[in-house]
Amino acid sequence: MRVAGVFVLACCAAGLQGAAALAQTQTADPVAVVIQKNRVLPGFRQALQRNFVNYEAGLSTQCKQVDLDWSASSARVLRHGMMLPSGQADGVQWEEKVPGKACGEAREYRALIVLRNGEGGIQPLLPGDGWAGPLLEHDTMLQVNAAAAVYTHDHCPVDVVHTHLASGTPSEDPKASWTETWTVHSCGKHFDVPITFTPDSTGEGTSMSVNASKIVSVP
Numbered sequence: 001m002r003v004a005g006v007f008v009l010a011c012c013a014a015g016l017q018g019a020a021a022l023a024q025t026q027t028a029d030p031v032a033v034v035i036q037k038n039r040v041l042p043g044f045r046q047a048l049q050r051n052f053v054n055y056e057a058g059l060s061t062q063c064k065q066v067d068l069d070w071s072a073s074s075a076r077v078l079r080h081g082m083m084l085p086s087g088q089a090d091g092v093q094w095e096e097k098v099p100g101k102a103c104g105e106a107r108e109y110r111a112l113i114v115l116r117n118g119e120g121g122i123q124p125l126l127p128g129d130g131w132a133g134p135l136l137e138h139d140t141m142l143q144v145n146a147a148a149a150v151y152t153h154d155h156c157p158v159d160v161v162h163t164h165l166a167s168g169t170p171s172e173d174p175k176a177s178w179t180e181t182w183t184v185h186s187c188g189k190h191f192d193v194p195i196t197f198t199p200d201s202t203g204e205g206t207s208m209s210v211n212a213s214k215i216v217s218v219p
Contacts, residue, residue: 030083030089031080031081031082031083031089031092032077034083034089034092034115035075035077035089035092035094035115036075038113038115038120039073039075039096044120045070047122048068048096048098048109048111048122049066049068051111051122051124052066052068052098052100052107052109052111053066054124055109055124055126055127056102059157059159059161059185060156060157060159060185061102061103061159063102063103063105065102065103066100066101066102067100067101067102068098068099068100068109069098069099069100070098072098072099073096073097073098073099074096074097075094075095075096075097075113076094076095076097077092077093077094078093078094078095078112079091079092079093079094080092081093081115084117084118086118088115088117088118089115089118090115090116090117090118091115091116092113092114092115092116093112093113093114093115094112094113095110095111095112095113095125096110096111096112096113097109097110097129098110105161107127107161107162108127108128108129108162109127110125110126110127110128111123111124111125112124112125112133112134125137126160126162126163126182127161127162127163128162128163128164128182128183129163129164129165130163130164130165130180130182131165131168131170131171131178131180131197132163132180132197132206132208136197136206136208137163139208140182140195140197140208140210141158141160143195143208143209143210144158144160144182144184144193144195144210145158146210146212147193147210147211147212147215148184148186148187148191148193150212151189151191151212151215152186152187152189154187156186156187156188157186158184158185158186159184159185159186160182160183160184161183161184161185162182162183163180163181163182163183164180164181164182164183165178165179165180166178166179166180166181166194167179170197174199174203175199175201175203176199177196177197177198177199178196178197179194179195179196179197180194180195180197181193181194181195182195183218189217190217190218190219191215191216191217191218192215192216192218193210193215194210194211194214194215194216195208195209195210196208196209
C-alpha cells in the first residue's frame with residue numbers, strides 16, 4: 001500500500017524557529033530556509049509517519065510498530081525551485097530520509113516531498129538509498145515481482161525492504177545508466193535483485209532491466 005500525503009505548508013522564509021540544524025552558510029537561501037522550516041513541523045512529521053506506517057501495512061509482515069529517529073533524519077534537495085512574490089516556495093523537491101525500526105527490523109525510510117504553488121505533498125518511496133522516483137519504482141515492481149517468482153519457483157507476496165544505489169552517478173549525469181540492488185523478502189527467502197536503469201536519449205523516460213539469473217541470496 002503506497003499512499004501519498006499532504007501537510008500544512010510553512011510557506012515563507014521569515015520567522016524560522018528551531019532550525020539549528022540548518023547550516024549557517026545556507027541561511028541566505030530562502031528556499032533552503034523554507035525546506036528546513038517544513039522539516040521540523042509536527043504536521044509534516046506526522047504525515048511522514050503515516051506514510052511509513054502505510055508502507056509497513058502493505059508488507060506481508062504488516063508490522064504496526066514503527067519507531068523513527070528524527071534526530072538522524074536528513075534531506076537531499078532534488079529540485080531547488082524558486083520563491084514566488086508571495087513568499088511561497090514553488091517547484092521545490094527533496095528526499096526526506098528517516099532511519100527507524102519496524103518490529104525491531106532496521107529501515108531507512110524515505111519519501112519525496114514536493115512544494116508546489118504554496119502547497120506541500122508527500123509521495124512514498126521505498127526504503128534505502130536508491131535513485132528511482134515513485135513512478136519508476138512502481139513500474140519496476142512489475143519486473144521485480146516476475147523475477148521473484150522465477151527465483152522462488154512460487155508466487156508469494158514480494159516485500160522490498162531496501163534499495164541501494166550500486167553503481168552510477170545519476171545526480172551528476174541524468175542521461176547515464178545506473179544500477180540498484182533491491183533487497184526482497186518473498187516465500188520465506190531473502191535475496192538481492194540487481195536492476196539496471198537506462199534513461200532514454202531525451203532524458204524524459206527511463207527503462208529498467210531485471211535479470212533473475214543474477215539474483216543473490218542474502219541472510
